[in-house]
Amino acid sequence: MPVFLSTTDAGFEAAFVRLLSAKREDAPDVDAAVAGIIADVRDRGDAAVIELTAKFDRLELTPTTMAFSEAEIDAECAKVFDADRAALELAAERIRAYHTRQMPEDARWTDAAGAEIGWRWGPVDAAGLYVPGGLASYPSSVLMNAIPAKVAGVGRLVICCPTPGGAVNPLVLLAARLSGVDTVYRIGGAQAIAAMAYGTATIRPVDKITGPGNAFVAAAKRRVFGRVGIDMIAGPSEILVIADKDNDPDWIALDLLSQAEHDQSAQSILVTDDAAFGQAVAAAVEERLETLDRRDIAGASWRGYGAVIVTRDLDEAAALSNRVAPEHLELCVADPDALAERITHAGAIFLGRWTPEAIGDYVGGPNHVLPTARSARFSSGLSVMDFLKRTTIAKMTPGALAAIGPAAERLAISESLEAHGLSVRVRLDQLNRDDVT
Amino acid sequence: MPVFLSTTDAGFEAAFVRLLSAKREDAPDVDAAVAGIIADVRDRGDAAVIELTAKFDRLELTPTTMAFSEAEIDAECAKVFDADRAALELAAERIRAYHTRQMPEDARWTDAAGAEIGWRWGPVDAAGLYVPGGLASYPSSVLMNAIPAKVAGVGRLVICCPTPGGAVNPLVLLAARLSGVDTVYRIGGAQAIAAMAYGTATIRPVDKITGPGNAFVAAAKRRVFGRVGIDMIAGPSEILVIADKDNDPDWIALDLLSQAEHDQSAQSILVTDDAAFGQAVAAAVEERLETLDRRDIAGASWRGYGAVIVTRDLDEAAALSNRVAPEHLELCVADPDALAERITHAGAIFLGRWTPEAIGDYVGGPNHVLPTARSARFSSGLSVMDFLKRTTIAKMTPGALAAIGPAAERLAISESLEAHGLSVRVRLDQLNRDDVT
Incomplete structure (x- = not known):
């Protein structure tokens, strides 16, 4: 039976804290195995990915068959019932409309000191989405990951999805197509994450990896974080x-x-x-x-x-x-x-x-x-922001530097960072000379 | 001598890739030590923090002296030269003005189906800033971390800053005061990160931890990630x-x-x-x-x-x-x-x-x-977004549910998630009955 609690119970607070802190997931510790897989993929590239796929997914691949061809995707998409296709299209359209509104705006202004400051947003160059195989291979998750990436303007978008024994969910491929995914690879597990993070002869590296996965995938995402960006570990x-x-x-x-x-x-x-x-x-x-x-x-x-x-x-x-x-x-x-x-x-x-x-x-x-x-x-749910990054902008005029530069110099000196202070000072000295002449 | 390269050199591409991939930092592997410190702080709370501070910072604390008192902060701030104070105030004012412009807007709209959707932003309840001691104890970093948090609306803002042998930088305390920090603790290292993430009898836990630190601090931030949010590992x-x-x-x-x-x-x-x-x-x-x-x-x-x-x-x-x-x-x-x-x-x-x-x-x-x-x-630099999170909003009318519910039901069935489909179906059935009666 589930827990029944009432806030008027004497023991409520303790019982509620127990409920809050209950550990619901005992993820197996696969970190050592994952470290080995990542090292192997970095070392041997395609050969390692192919061997690991044969071992874990019982599927023999070659560099040429790692990705679905357009004809293969066409054939799978043709299997989808019209009603399922229509439902997926409605979902894609609504997700796209919502996420388009999320696009943040660039800003740039001139402040009272005469300094022009602001920021601008830009997309990551390439993103990789992990899509689990088997029971948890949800076409809706393909839409939810891929569409924000495309809306953000990501240039190249790939999917890695294991196909154990060659089995694939046609709706996953249709969702990928509706979302504008460029390439779908038939690989999964830590080897897929490693291939997307470090690249192989066949698989070009990406800058950001998102999407859910099992304990191996989660451990691999943690390990490649820093080399690439990752989304949350769900x-x-x-x-x-x-x-x-x-x-x-x-x-x-x-x-x-x-x-x-x-x-x-x-x-x-x-x-x-x-x-x-x-x-x-x-x-x-x-x-x-x-x-x-x-x-x-x-x-x-x-x-x-x-x-x-x-x-x-x-x-x-x-x-x-x-x-x-x-x-x-x-x-x-x-x-x-x-x-x-x-x-x-x-x-x-x-x-x-x-x-x-x-x-x-x-x-x-x-x-x-x-x-x-x-x-x-x-933290927040996935959004276009996960596929964008912000660059801040600063542009001083001589007048702006004269106004705020001395404070920067003073703070640099107080932090014992002499070159910081001098880089401001040499410019201020030039301004003083310009004034004199 | 630094590397001199020219893009017209025959070997340029290889040399440039070497430059790009040069490993500049050999962080010592302190993860095991850090795991022990975190476990100790979770287990023994204040007592562990006090012992570790005595050991690493040669400073004897009690629960009462862990935080600077207002009088102590007053006394330290009084030591700051007027010119340094003015420079810090100018910096604080400019950082505040810039980050105020970063505040994102809430949104909510009704779409063609009659669904009300959107999102809204809200601050984290409490944030903790780590400020290194010694040479890298930069007052400017206090401003850069604390001001975005306050602009975002964070309710409670604390700093942990080690004071080896009791030594403190008055400018750090002044920067904390100018930024609206609530409490400054004299503790550092992995024990400070653990205390902020898990709390002790004296130190209330926070939801987000930011700020730079040494290898111990970085390893501790990685370990408490998930329990709390962290910023990047710089x-x-x-x-x-x-x-x-x-x-x-x-x-x-x-x-x-x-x-x-x-x-x-x-x-x-x-x-x-x-x-x-x-x-x-x-x-x-x-x-x-x-x-x-x-x-x-x-x-x-x-x-x-x-x-x-x-x-x-x-x-x-x-x-x-x-x-x-x-x-x-x-x-x-x-x-x-x-x-x-x-x-x-x-x-x-x-x-x-x-x-x-x-x-x-x-x-x-x-x-x-x-x-x-x-x-x-x-990824992007620190901003008000690091102290905010977004909640998405959806509100269906009966008409909106009638318009888009069937597609949701269809996709749920295709994903073998029967209860998902039924949760929509029972409502659609009610609408159909309402229409008939």
Whole structure:
């Protein structure tokens, strides 16, 4: 059974802290193995990638067959049902529209001292997206990673996706095509991350790597960080639903289960100001768990990490949610906008009874790659910003340097950085001479 | 002697790649020691911090004396010369004005389907800044880290700064006060990072940790990443100057030396379209190295990692600079704005002959915490964004759900995520019933 807590219980605070700090994932320590794989790929390039793919994915590749050809992609895309294609196209269009609005603006202005300062944004040259194979090979994640990169203006965009035994999900290739991906490689694991970070004879290196993966992929991303940029290392999915009693318990139960079915380490929490409603939702979850396809996974998640928390009122619910800083937050209440004003930490907020979190996974527009494990306290979901970087700009006129240069010189001297001070001083001296002549 | 290269040399490409890939820093492997320190602080809290401070900083603290009192800060600030205070105040004011312009805007709009989507930004609750002790204890870095945090709206801002033997730089405390820092702790090293990440009885935990430090601090930041957010792990400083022949060689020599004097692992590169000018700058560097206070450090950096590269023209210079992706880039040419258009990767650009990089270290306004080691290819300098996070927003009306919900359901089914699809379906069914009745 999931945890049932009430904020009026004597032991509530301790129980809530236990819930907050429960370790849900025991990632195996594969770091040494991953270090070996990366070294091997750096050393032997294509040959290492081909051998490791034969070993882990039971697939014999050559440098020529590492990437899908256009004809192969055409053939796979042709297998997709029209309704699936239309749904994917709608999702792509909405994600593109949303992320286009995220593009930040350049700025440059002249201040009172006469200095021109500002910044400008530019895309990374090349990005690589990791797409897991098998069960967790989600075409929606291809859209969510690739479209922000293209919107940002990334010049070259590649995917690495393992195809164990040669099996591929046609929807993944269609999503890649709809997103404008240039090349899709049939490789996975730490070897794919190493190849994208360091390059091989066949695979050109990229500047940024994003996308989810297993423990090997996560460890490899940590190791190549610095050589290339990476996105976050995502943990198991989470949802927190704040719901009043005027919801259909079955709707809320399904919302909770839509995270639970991802992974047995996922976490679903209901916070409600009505104890009877909380019980009704828990009963509805049990009923749905009798028939759900993924009932083993969802049931293990709900029993292991699920929780129903009863609060005195909705303000208290918001305060608890902020301590959780959930990846996904649904506000199923009469005035969700008012409640949202009280939310300080959440990856994504879904407002009102007609906004199930699953909308955000596919077609809402916002990104579904979001901060997990309470990291919404300090980090954001994936966006165009992940594929852009900012260059700051400064341009002094002689007058501006005369106005602010002496302060720079003074501070340089106070920090014992003589050359810093002199680099300003020689220019100020020239200005003084110019004035005299 | 530094490397002299010309793009017309037969061996240029190989030599340039060697320059690009030269490993300038051999950080000692302190990870095991750091893991032990972090575990000790998590385990024993204040007692561990106090013991480690006695051991590493030769300073006996109690929980009460861990933080500077207001009276102690007053007394230290009173020691600062008026001219230094005025310079620090000017710097603070300019940094604040620049970073205030960086504040991103919230957005929310209703799209054609009737869905309300958008995002909003909010600050992290608490941030901790690490400030090194001793020689590298720069008051300017306090401003550059603390002011963006305050502009972002961070609620609580603390500093950890070791004071070996009790020695403190009054300018650091004044910079902290000018920036609005709440508390300054006299602790340093991995124990300070652990205390800020996990908290002790005396030190409340923070959500984000920024600021430079030695190998122990860097290793500790890597280890607490995920528990809290961190900024980049900065490497040795770098400058690349693109200069035509119409510069005073001594000015350019001083600009190169202003990075070289930071650290013997720093790197200074001159790229010029005039070989004779390149020689003249190299000669000017040697002359300045005879008298510079930090000539040992600057000389070691220049001889070990310095370079003069002669190009056919300025376009070629820009292309080479983009391959370096330097932390600092000076464009000392007749039309720096035109040349800047060709720059795709740089942490900060300094335009024209009157903008020595040192201006940017102190009073320009832009941040001086910038991406090193070629990471300007994919990352940006410190900004208010480092202390903010974005929450995405989605709100469906019944009509919006009817318009885009079926596509979400279809994609959920294609990904074998039944509960996702059902969470949409039960709501669509309700809408259908509502229509019928």
